[in-house]
Amino acid sequence: MNHLKFINQAHDMALKNLGKTFPNPTVGCIVCKNNKIISKAVTSSTGRPHAEEIALKKAGKKANKATMYVTLEPCFHSSRNGSCTDQILRSGIKEIFISCVDQDPRTKNKSINKLKRNKIKVITGIKKDQTLNINKFFFRSIKKKKPFTKVKMAISNDEKIAWGNYKSKWISNSKSRQHAHNLRNLSQAILTTSKTIIKDNPRFTVRKKNKILKNLNVIVVDKDLKIPLNSRILNNIHDKRVIIFTSMNNSKSLKLKQLGCEIIKMKIKNNEINLNKVFSILYKLKISDLMVEAGGIFFANLIKKKLVDEIHLYKAPIIIGEKGIPLIKGNQLNNIKKKLLEKNEFNDNLYLRYETR
Numbered sequence: 001m002n003h004l005k006f007i008n009q010a011h012d013m014a015l016k017n018l019g020k021t022f023p024n025p026t027v028g029c030i031v032c033k034n035n036k037i038i039s040k041a042v043t044s045s046t047g048r049p050h051a052e053e054i055a056l057k058k059a060g061k062k063a064n065k066a067t068m069y070v071t072l073e074p075c076f077h078s079s080r081n082g083s084c085t086d087q088i089l090r091s092g093i094k095e096i097f098i099s100c101v102d103q104d105p106r107t108k109n110k111s112i113n114k115l116k117r118n119k120i121k122v123i124t125g126i127k128k129d130q131t132l133n134i135n136k137f138f139f140r141s142i143k144k145k146k147p148f149t150k151v152k153m154a155i156s157n158d159e160k161i162a163w164g165n166y167k168s169k170w171i172s173n174s175k176s177r178q179h180a181h182n183l184r185n186l187s188q189a190i191l192t193t194s195k196t197i198i199k200d201n202p203r204f205t206v207r208k209k210n211k212i213l214k215n216l217n218v219i220v221v222d223k224d225l226k227i228p229l230n231s232r233i234l235n236n237i238h239d240k241r242v243i244i245f246t247s248m249n250n251s252k253s254l255k256l257k258q259l260g261c262e263i264i265k266m267k268i269k270n271n272e273i274n275l276n277k278v279f280s281i282l283y284k285l286k287i288s289d290l291m292v293e294a295g296g297i298f299f300a301n302l303i304k305k306k307l308v309d310e311i312h313l314y315k316a317p318i319i320i321g322e323k324g325i326p327l328i329k330g331n332q333l334n335n336i337k338k339k340l341l342e343k344n345e346f347n348d349n350l351y352l353r354y355e356t357r
Contacts, residue, residue, distance in 0.1 A: 064092030160324030
């Protein structure tokens with residue numbers, strides 16, 4: 001049997017719905033018999049049904065005495081048709097190759113142990129790192145009980161994000177902006193501040209030729225509830241979540257609730273909202289993947305509180321000078337403990353992806 005080949009194909013299936021299955025991981029599943037694929041599936045874009053359930057339904061009675069290849073341990077918790085583990089047991093699958101153990105405490109090793117108890121041959125660990133990488137948001141958020149958080153910034157060669165008067169429109173080139181747009185597309189929600197909304201009035205959508213393909217969930221940290229009621233993030237609110245963390249409880253907060261926003265009132269300490277608590281609340285609200293689109297002050301606060309998992313930088317070959325707005329207010333990139341994961345060139349821009357430590 002070409003075990004590695006089929007596990008690789010399972011991972012290819014998982015990639016098909018990358019960024020669509022939140023808060024669930026994207027999982028690929030292949031069912032084989034006599035060295036031939038009889039069915040394959042990926043987790044539904046709504047997060048359910050899971051890949052195993054879809055693949056078994058497609059295989060039908062052919063699943064009996066077949067081999068399954070799946071990128072993540074099948075779920076142990078119940079669903080409409082029972083857990084994926086129970087469905088595998090009912091199907092007659094004789095052996096299963098699992099790339100990675102699920103870290104969700106509802107499932108972790110429980111499914112593997114149950115399959116083994118029922119005389120199914122279980123092999124784990126083939127291409128485990130690939131599963132960990134594809135679903136890093138899932139594994140990191142479960143471990144930390146906070147969303148996996150990426151910060152994206154376009155910077156000059158002297159690490160400035162804008163001219164002092166904020167007049168600059170673009171620092172990065174079109175190729176970098178397209179890459180950043182794809183990064184947004186693979187995210188569950190955008191985290192921003194009222195200052196960014198007031199200054200830029202962004203839409204936070206995924207677009208192609210000015211056509212909206214996806215409305216991103218938007219999380220706003222807005223201590224004094226300064227967000228304008230005509231902000232563009234409040235458009236198409238029926239297609240997304242808009243969650244606002246604020247200290248205010250007034251007629252404006254009531255109006256925002258009527259528009260469809262989720263208002264979460266927070267206590268203020270040292271004139272600021274507790275970001276650690278914000279992240280814990282977001283995790284409980286099933287927001288497990290964030291892309292930060294804000295300024296240098298907010299970035300500095302996130303770094304200070306160790307809330308950043310990845311930094312994505314697009315560096316342009318220009319010098320803005322001392323009067324420019326710094327990448328990290330009161331800090332420098334060199335001072336941050338980080339590991340370079342990826343380096344690329346987009347025409348004259350340098351793309352750098354770091355993992356923070």
